[in-house]
Amino acid sequence: MQIVKHDININFVGRRKLALIFSLLLVVAGLVSLIARGGPEYGIDFAGGTLIQVKFSEATRAADIKSALKGMHLKGLLVQKFEGDSQEFMLRLQDTSSELEGMAQQVGAHLEQAYGKGTVDIRRVEMVGPQVGKDLRKKGLMAILFAMIGVLIYITIRFEFKFAVGAVIALAHDVLITLGAFSLFGKEIDLPIIAAFLAIIGYSLNDTIIVYDRIRENIGRHPKQSFDQTVNGSINETLSRTILTSGTTLLVVLALFLFGGGVIHNFAFAMLVGILIGTYSSIFVASPVLLVWDDMKKRRNATAS
Incomplete structure (x- = not known):
């Protein structure tokens, strides 16, 4: 051609x-x-930390999510919206200790208290140590x-x-x-x-x-x-x-x-x-x-x- x-x-x-x-x-x-x-x-793969992917049933804002999780005192919490989706967010934390194994459930529980039961879906959890x-x-x-x-x-x-x-x-x-x-x-x-x-x-x-x-x-x-x-x-x-x-x-x-x-x-x-x-x-x-x-x-x- x-x-x-x-x-x-x-x-x-x-x-x-x-x-x-x-x-x-x-x-x-x-x-x-x-x-x-x-x-x-660097992402979680290279920087280390914990990543939680969350999808809400309704549109929300990063500031509102941070406010809902304020009582958990999460270290280095960063909330990032997925491209073109106002309902799906990535939560990134600096914490990676073994004590945080049940953290996703705790995060989900705190978010449901703020947004209502059944409105939050934890889709992915990843944890990578700094080393x-x-x-x-x-x-x-x-x-x-x-x-x-x-x-x-x-x-x-x-x-x-x-x-x-x-x-x-x-x-x-x-x-x-x-x-x-x-x-x-x-x-x-x-x-x-x-x-x-x-x-x-x-x-x-x-x-x-x-x-x-x-x-x-x-x-x-x-x-x-x-x-x-x-x-x-x-x-x-x-x-x-x-x-x-x-x-x-x-x-x-x-x-x-x-x-x-x-x-x-x-x-x-x-x-x-x-x-x-x-x-x-x-x-x-x-x-x-x-x-x-x-x-x-x-x-x-x-x-x-």
Whole structure:
């Protein structure tokens, strides 16, 4: 299926400086937000604590729920509404001791006193110790790091080292911008989000390899072309495939984001941002890095001679 004309020739390479400025703005905005917030906002999986998911029969407010639970003296109570649902809330506590095993029932009893019997449904209770959360956080970060190292080795073997560097820079760019988006929108990082980051790495890498394959083919097919022309032509030749693949995937993820419910909302948000940024980076980050590398090599050779 041909989405764009086969002879299209958009000057992507000529716009790489504008793309660099755009990428830097996104990365810096995310980093500033992370610094201002004191780091990512970790969920129960990584921060430790207790989570109780509650659904009410009628719409209510977080302030009213806190007021109803005031007599329990719960440590670090945070009440958060589910996306798009005024009846379902997440209660987060810093307490994780074994003495709190019956806490969900106590919370339910206190809420029913305020809202009426049968109006409160405790849907989920999770408890993670602080040490376990710290260990999970470390393993999640290591999983992303090892994925990057694996990509570096794989692309070095399949292509060249300069291609591997371009791919890893693009992947780091995608993860940083997605992480920054989570900080800017105040969303939590938990185990499913780490899975989303790894999925983003895989998706973005697939797009990048398609472009790299075409660049390698065209180097052999058009040896007299400048490297800039070869890279730009390769991006244009794979553009139809990129739009088709990214567009169909984006529709599925958008449906999950809009209609998937609160439990999957953050995962879908990560994938939504990741697919958009991953498609962009395959064109405007991974490939231009090759041009920078080539320019540096030419300068070194000119200096040596």
